[in-house]
Amino acid sequence: MEKLVRFGVAVPENLLVEFDKWIKNKGIPNRSEAIRQLIREFVAEEHWDRETGTVYGAITITYDHHVHDAMGGLTTLQHDFGNIINCSTHVHIDHDHCLEVIVVSGNAKNIKRLVDSLSSMRCVETVSHRITTIL
Numbered sequence: 001m002e003k004l005v006r007f008g009v010a011v012p013e014n015l016l017v018e019f020d021k022w023i024k025n026k027g028i029p030n031r032s033e034a035i036r037q038l039i040r041e042f043v044a045e046e047h048w049d050r051e052t053g054t055v056y057g058a059i060t061i062t063y064d065h066h067v068h069d070a071m072g073g074l075t076t077l078q079h080d081f082g083n084i085i086n087c088s089t090h091v092h093i094d095h096d097h098c099l100e101v102i103v104v105s106g107n108a109k110n111i112k113r114l115v116d117s118l119s120s121m122r123c124v125e126t127v128s129h130r131i132t133t134i135l
């Protein structure tokens with residue numbers, strides 16, 4: 001485990017009241033744990049924005065499988081990004097629509113490229129992603 005470092009933080013009292021409410025509602029054990037989680041989210045977001053560093057997460061897409069070559073196109077794309085895709089799960093939502101969750105890990109730049117490539121496909125109707133870090 002990484003060495004833990006203590007640091008003091010001064011914040012306006014009303015801000016701390018709101019923070020403590022949020023911690024209680026979330027069921028987070030204490031302020032230290034809450035701050036660690038927020039910093040991790042911040043770092044992951046920074047990596048994502050600057051397209052640098054290793055990130056982990058899931059990309060969720062919905063698409064219409066009737067669109068010409070939808071399945072073939074998505075399979076080819078996922079093979080092209082095979083080095084950052086860990087696995088994927090396919091769910092048939094209804095007669096026309098499919099949902100796929102693609103679990104990814106790797107350089108933020110490459111994962112962003114995959115997200116953009118998915119967004120540009122004609123069959124794809126929605127793309128969302130959730131990225132995190134393990135620091």
Ligand code: NI
Nearest residue numbers: 091092097098
């Ligand atoms: Ni399906």
